[in-house]
Amino acid sequence: MEVIIQSLFDGALMGCIYALIALGLSLIFGVMNVVNFAHGNFVMLSMYFSFWVASLWGIDAVLTPLITFPLLFIIGMLVYYGIIDRTLKEHYTIQIAVTVGLMTFLGAITQLAWQSRPRALSYSFIQGSIQFGGYTIALSRLISAVISLIIIIGISFFLSKTWPGRAIRATSDDSDAASLMGVDFRKTYALAFGLGSSLTAISGGLLMTFQQVDPTMGLRFGLLSWCILALAGLGSIPGLLISGLIIGIGESLAMSFLGSQS
Amino acid sequence: MLSEQILKTSKLTKRFGNLIAVNQVDLEIKKEEIIGLIGPNGAGKTTFFNLITGLETPDEGQVIFKGTNVTTMSPHTICKLGMSRTFQVAKSFTEMSVEEAIRVGAYNRRGEEEVQNKVDWALEFFELEDIRDNKCSDLGLSSLRKVEVARAAATEPELLLLDEVGAGLTAAELLKLMSELKKLNQETKITLCVVEHVMQMVMGLCERIFVLDAGELIAEGIPSEISNNQRVIEAYLGRRSYSESSSTG
Amino acid sequence: MNHKKNQNLENLLLLFFLIIALVAPLIFGSNQYNMLLVTTVLIYGVMATSWNIIGGLAGQVDLASFAYLGLGAFTSGTLLIRFNFTPWIGMILGGLVAVAFALLIGIPLFRFRIKEVWYALTTCALVEILKVIFNMWEEIGGPVERYLPYFSGSLYHMRFGSYVPYYYLILGMLVIALLVNSRISRSKLGFYLKALGEDEAAAEVLGVNTRACKLRALVYYSFLIGVTGAIYANIYGFIHPSFFNGQESIKIAILGIVGGRGITYGPLLAALLLVGTQELLRASLGAEVSGLYLVVYSVILILVVLFKPKGIATFFQYRNKKPAKQEVKKKNVV
Numbered sequence: 001m002e003v004i005i006q007s008l009f010d011g012a013l014m015g016c017i018y019a020l021i022a023l024g025l026s027l028i029f030g031v032m033n034v035v036n037f038a039h040g041n042f043v044m045l046s047m048y049f050s051f052w053v054a055s056l057w058g059i060d061a062v063l064t065p066l067i068t069f070p071l072l073f074i075i076g077m078l079v080y081y082g083i084i085d086r087t088l089k090e091h092y093t094i095q096i097a098v099t100v101g102l103m104t105f106l107g108a109i110t111q112l113a114w115q116s117r118p119r120a121l122s123y124s125f126i127q128g129s130i131q132f133g134g135y136t137i138a139l140s141r142l143i144s145a146v147i148s149l150i151i152i153i154g155i156s157f158f159l160s161k162t163w164p165g166r167a168i169r170a171t172s173d174d175s176d177a178a179s180l181m182g183v184d185f186r187k188t189y190a191l192a193f194g195l196g197s198s199l200t201a202i203s204g205g206l207l208m209t210f211q212q213v214d215p216t217m218g219l220r221f222g223l224l225s226w227c228i229l230a231l232a233g234l235g236s237i238p239g240l241l242i243s244g245l246i247i248g249i250g251e252s253l254a255m256s257f258l259g260s261q262s
Numbered sequence: 263m264l265s266e267q268i269l270k271t272s273k274l275t276k277r278f279g280n281l282i283a284v285n286q287v288d289l290e291i292k293k294e295e296i297i298g299l300i301g302p303n304g305a306g307k308t309t310f311f312n313l314i315t316g317l318e319t320p321d322e323g324q325v326i327f328k329g330t331n332v333t334t335m336s337p338h339t340i341c342k343l344g345m346s347r348t349f350q351v352a353k354s355f356t357e358m359s360v361e362e363a364i365r366v367g368a369y370n371r372r373g374e375e376e377v378q379n380k381v382d383w384a385l386e387f388f389e390l391e392d393i394r395d396n397k398c399s400d401l402g403l404s405s406l407r408k409v410e411v412a413r414a415a416a417t418e419p420e421l422l423l424l425d426e427v428g429a430g431l432t433a434a435e436l437l438k439l440m441s442e443l444k445k446l447n448q449e450t451k452i453t454l455c456v457v458e459h460v461m462q463m464v465m466g467l468c469e470r471i472f473v474l475d476a477g478e479l480i481a482e483g484i485p486s487e488i489s490n491n492q493r494v495i496e497a498y499l500g501r502r503s504y505s506e507s508s509s510t511g
Numbered sequence: 512m513n514h515k516k517n518q519n520l521e522n523l524l525l526l527f528f529l530i531i532a533l534v535a536p537l538i539f540g541s542n543q544y545n546m547l548l549v550t551t552v553l554i555y556g557v558m559a560t561s562w563n564i565i566g567g568l569a570g571q572v573d574l575a576s577f578a579y580l581g582l583g584a585f586t587s588g589t590l591l592i593r594f595n596f597t598p599w600i601g602m603i604l605g606g607l608v609a610v611a612f613a614l615l616i617g618i619p620l621f622r623f624r625i626k627e628v629w630y631a632l633t634t635c636a637l638v639e640i641l642k643v644i645f646n647m648w649e650e651i652g653g654p655v656e657r658y659l660p661y662f663s664g665s666l667y668h669m670r671f672g673s674y675v676p677y678y679y680l681i682l683g684m685l686v687i688a689l690l691v692n693s694r695i696s697r698s699k700l701g702f703y704l705k706a707l708g709e710d711e712a713a714a715e716v717l718g719v720n721t722r723a724c725k726l727r728a729l730v731y732y733s734f735l736i737g738v739t740g741a742i743y744a745n746i747y748g749f750i751h752p753s754f755f756n757g758q759e760s761i762k763i764a765i766l767g768i769v770g771g772r773g774i775t776y777g778p779l780l781a782a783l784l785l786v787g788t789q790e791l792l793r794a795s796l797g798a799e800v801s802g803l804y805l806v807v808y809s810v811i812l813i814l815v816v817l818f819k820p821k822g823i824a825t826f827f828q829y830r831n832k833k834p835a836k837q838e839v840k841k842k843n844v845v
Contacts, residue, residue, distance in 0.1 A: 035628040037635075086817050091708070096572045096631055097768045098816045104761055105809035111802050219639065219757065226632050258647075315716055336623065337715035346716055353713035355706055366706040369699045370718035377699075417718050 006135050007252040013137070015248025016145035017203055019241045020152055021221060022228040024199035030234045031168055031192040034084055037099040040222020041106035042197050046072055046204025047213040048110055051119045054208070061121050061208040062143075068201035076197030080190045088189075103218065111215040120212035144206035149241075151202055156237050168192050224251070268293045268421055268453050269314065269345075274323035276309055276477075283309040285477035286323070291421070296447055297455045298468035300488075302497055306477040307457045308350055311423050315347050316340045328420065341370060346414040347423035350457075352406050356399040360390055360409050363398055367416035380416055388412040388442060404435040408442075415446060421453045422446075428460040436460065440467050465489070473497070525689070525776055532682055536675045546674035547746075548790045553681045554743065555786040559766035559778035560688040561735040566764060567772035568695060569728035570708030571627055575616075575634035576763040578641050579609035579733045581754035583740025588750035589651055591659055591668065598669040602741030609737025612637070613729050621725040623715065635757065642755035656749040669745045677746045684739055685779070691731055692775040704728060705773070758805070765808055769815045771822025780824050785811070 025039045036042075049071060050064035079102065087095050128139045159165040171188045207213075224247060231243035269291040276284040284306045291297050299307055312318040314325045316337040325333045332340050346367070355363045361381060368380035385391045388408045393401070398409060407427045414422055424443075428436055440463055447454050458464045464471060464485070471488045473481040475497040481488055488494055532553070539545040558576050565573045583605030590596035590604065616637060620630045645652035663672035671677065695701045707714040707721045715721055744750050766785060771777025789804045815823060 035631070037631075083813060083817065090816075090820055091570070092627055093566070093570055093572050093768065093772065094816055094820050096628060097764070098813055100572070100574070100631075100761060100764065101809045101812035101816065103809075104758075104765070104805060105813070107758075108802060108805035108809060112806065219635075223632075223636055223639070230629070317712055317716070336720075337712070338718050338720045341716055341718035346718075349713065353710045355709040355713070357709060358705060362702065362705075366702050366714070366719070367717045369702060374699065413717065 002135075003256055004253065007256045008249055009132075009135055009137055010141065011249030011252030012245050013141040013145040013248070014252065015245035016148040016152075016241070017206060017244075018224055018228060018248050019244025020148040020203045021200060022225045022232070022240055022244060023152055023155060023237070024196040024203075025225045026229055026232075026234060026240060027168070027192050027196035027199075029229065031171055032084075032088070032189045034088075034193075035096055035099060036102075036193075036196075037096065037222065038102040038106055038218075039196075039200070039225055040220065041103050041110075041218035042072065042076075043200040043204055043207075043221040044213060044215070044218040045106055045110060046201040047208050047211075047217070048114055048119070049201070050205045050208045051114075051121060051213060054121050061205055063205075064208070065202045065205040068205060069198050072201040073194045073198035076194035077190050079197070080193040084193060085186065085189070103222070107215055107218055110218075114215070116215060118212040118214040121208050138210060140210040144209060147206060148203065151199070152237065152241065155199070164188075164191055168195075266293045267291070268328060269455075270326040271314065272324050272326075274310070274313055274320050274325065276306075276313055276318060276320050282477050284313060284320070287474070287477075287479050289472055289479060289482075291453060291455060293420075293453055294447065294451050295453055295470060296443075296468050297453075298464040298471040298485075299455060299457045299474065300459070300461075300464055300471060301474035303459075304476075305474040305497075307474055308425060309477075310474065311347060311425055311457065315345060315423065341417055341419070344418075344420035345423070346417045346419040346421075348407075348410040348414050348425055348427055350425040350429075352410055354398040354401075354406055354409065356397070358398055359395050360398060360401070360405075361385065361394040363409060364390075364413050364416050367413040370417035380418070384412045384416045387415075387446070404431050404439070407431065407439065411439075411443075415450075415452070419452060421455065424454065424456045424458075426457055426459060428458050428463040431460075433462075436463060439463075443467060521776060528779075529686070532685075536678055543674055544794075546678060548794065550674055550678045550681055550746065552782060552786045552790055553678070553685055554739065554746075555763070555766065556779045556782040557681060557684045557688050557739050558736060558763045559770065559782045560685065560692060560775075561732050561739070562763050562767040563692055563770075563773065563775070563778045564695060564735075565725075565728050565732040566767045567774070567778070568692075568701060568704045568708075569725050570704070570772070571621075571725060571729075572631040572764060573634050573729075573732070574631055574757070574760050574764055575613075575637045576736055577754065577756045577760040578634070578638040579613065579736035580740035580743060581638075581641060581645070581752075581756075582609045582612055583737035584744035584750050584754050585645065585651060585740075586737075587741030588657065588659055588744040592657060592750075595660075595668075597667050598741050598745055599667075602738045605741040606734040606737035609733040609740065610730050612641075613733035614726065617726050617729045621722045621729075623711065623721060634760075638755050638757040638760050642752050642757075645752040645755060652750075652752050654752070656751045658749045659745060661748065669742075670748075674746070677742065680742050681739070684735070684742065688735055689775060689779070691735065695728075695731070696773070696775060700724060700727060708773075762808060765812045769812055769823060771824035774822060774824045777822050777824035781822075784823075 021043055025036060028034055028036045028039070046068050049068045050061055053059065053064045053067050054061050083098055083102065087098050129136050130139060130142070159169055167188050168191065171185050228240065228243040228247050231246065232239040267290055271287055271289045274284055274287045275282070287310065299310070301307055309318065313320050316332065316335050316339070319334060324331055327340065327343060327345055330343065332343065355366070364384045365377060365381050368377045368384065372380050385394050388411065390405070390408060390412060393405060398406070401409065411424065411427060427439065431439065443454060444467065446452055456464065456468060468485065470482070470484060472479060473488060473494050480497060481491045481494050483491070535549060536546065539549060558580070562573065562576055565571050583602065586605040586608045587598045587601030590601045591598055616630070616633050620633060646654055659670065660668060662668050662670040703714065703719045703724045706717065707719055707724060711721050766781040767778045769785070770779065770781030785808065792804065793801065819825065
């Protein structure tokens with residue numbers, strides 16, 4: 001019983017982070033109907049970048065998003081304009097194919113650059129744990145979860161209150177009508193893709209405070225994000241959060257009972 | 263025989279959130295008729311077509327086709343029963359040739375031995391023989407429209423629904439299409455239901471006309487009755503005054 | 512009739528290839544390493560050609576080919592190991608097991624309004640899930656390789672001392688896969704699949720039962736892969752959960768798309784070029800090349816998709832320019 005409740009806590013905290021990852025994907029899929037198979041690999045790439053930046057300049061993992069966020073944003077925009085934009089008019093298998101290709105590419109180059117052995121950062125100032133009613137909660141997970149929630153709420157505001165945010169929402173509803181209102185849908189798509197990708201930088205940095213990264217993780221994050229999206233449906237951020245929690249808790253429980261097989 | 267009912271909808275309703283696209287529509291079409299369905303933009307005509315062909319499920323009401331309740335049937339089953347349609351935004355098979363596209367329709371009732379005959383019939387009937395090998399993506403507008411009609415006609419339907427096939431055609435192309443449709447109705451006894459904005463086509467082709475406005479059926483009758491119907495005129499006012507087109511149509 | 516000219520050229524090329532393929536063992540026969548190499552290339556050719564049925568003709572991006580391969584391998588292999596059951600029948604059963612799993616995902620996901628992407632994602636997940644299951648399933652799978660009984664030349668057990676007989680088996684599968692592709696594309700099913708790939712709604716109202724058609728394509732594809740899986744097990748002499756390889760499944764899809772979706776010999780062409788080159792490089796540069804080659808695969812996919820989305824096989828096809836011009840002329844007359 002104690003194991004279950006501990007798993008519940010751990011899972012819920014992870015769920016918040018997963019929800020943030022899924023949010024990035026939701027932005028991309030919801031706005032331009034592009035299935036980004038490479039999203040999980042973007043997360044993994046962010047984690048590697050965080051590892052690299054942190055090792056190179058000795059800064060804490062938590063601070064790495066300051067650098068990786070703009071980096072991933074630029075990469076996202078480049079990917080959009082270079083690749084995605086051209087496939088918008090093509091058959092849907094082409095769209096799927098191109099992001100599958102991107103996923104494979106990212107997986108392959110991270111493997112080449114960092115090899116198969118897992119990489120981890122040794123210390124973060126948010127390490128340590130606290131006790132809560134007899135259960136142990138890792139501080140890094142707690143703070144990561146809180147930061148994820150803050151970002152999710154922040155994005156929520158961005159989408160409803162700011163012009164670019166509302167442009168994104170309008171374009172996802174009806175790109176023709178939106179363009180009549182002065183919204184350049186291609187710029188909006190690029191923004192959504194860039195934003196969706198750069199959000200992974202934040203989750204990546206947070207994850208590096210307590211996890212390690214290896215080249216196979218991309219697939220795991222990708223599948224998790226899609227499960228969350230499938231459960232939540234599109235357009236609802238609270239729904240995303242709830243699905244994230246469910247998936248996070250589910251994964252945690254499964255790991256406790258089945259061992260770390262998957 | 264001639265006055266036998268082929269399609270009947272009762273209280274057909276479809277909502278999209280707060281918008282009522284089709285509102286309690288009761289409509290009856292008899293065999294071998296040529297029916298017109300008109301109304302201002304957004305009146306719900308295409309949604310109505312979607313409902314009776316099974317592409318959408320109504321929230322209320324029923325669709326009875328040839329005596330069978332087809333309300334929840336899938337589109338391909340309804341096609342097998344004898345109903346086919348064209349689309350407002352031409353859904354052509356861009357990578358296929360004209361002949362191949364028609365062949366898809368012809369397979370509905372024909373096996374491998376006879377299908378070519380049906381394809382040849384359609385090509386000849388709609389005068390598409392010269393362009394039979396052209397890719398659908400290379401076609402001009404009027405040919406594209408004819409291919410859409412030919413494709414649907416090749417399924418050997420008893421009821422053929424045409425969604426704005428006249429839009430964008432020149433006067434000459436329009437006349438040609440109208441005569442072909444009349445011929446289709448007379449020779450093959452297919453019942454036609456035509457959604458149109460081009461009044462010339464509606465008035466010249468249809469025996470009876472239904473008028474939709476904001477999802478509701480507001481008028482029904484023969485062309486001369488409809489063109490003088492006050493409610494119909496009011497429905498169109500502000501977009502294009504109907505009295506203007508009646509003098510040319 | 513450019514179509515006819517096209518077909519004759521393609522058939523000629525294919526015939527040429529098959530003749531070379533038939534005599535290849537006479538050249539390589541003695542060198543077992545090279546035999547395995549060409550057999551491997553052909554295996555990818557069979558899988559990619561089979562993939563074409565679901566991915567090219569039916570337009571569903573399937574990322575689970577190695578799931579079906581593994582299922583075929585494990586079915587036939589386990590029957591052989593435990594019950595001394597001949598793989599000649601075992602492979603048929605392997606195919607059927609693969610079909611069963613395929614239908615498990617296909618039946619719910621091929622319903623009319625469900626987006627294709629969910630199928631792609633689920634197949635991606637299927638391979639991984641099966642790998643985990645077979646890893647944990649101690650009786651049948653488990654983490655250690657299970658070896659098939661060794662015979663230097665037993666027809667009953669389908670075990671041979673040289674790779675040459677296996678090579679011909681795979682070549683046979685390739686011919687079957689090509690024939691199945693060819694027959695389907697020319698048949699009613701082929702037209703229906705093409706139509707639904709273009710526009711599902713339009714196809715439906717023309718009488719196409721889109722779901723049934725996709726399921727039929729899925730059955731053909733998974734069965735062929737399952738049977739190949741049984742042969743695969745016999746070639747390598749063991750069965751192991753690593754057969755359920757997601758990465759390689761994606762590669763098969765890449766071959767299918769790069770080669771030319773829907774073109775019968777397209778995926779085979781891609782397999783010969785890409786896998787052939789990869790294996791040759793591996794022979795000279797060692798196993799390191801796999802990681803690097805994956806980069807090459809993905810870059811080629813992206814480039815082909817962006818610049819020649821119909822696939823590299825289209826380099827061999829004629830363009831139909833003349834008839835279109837006639838059409839324009841007619842319009843001016845009117």
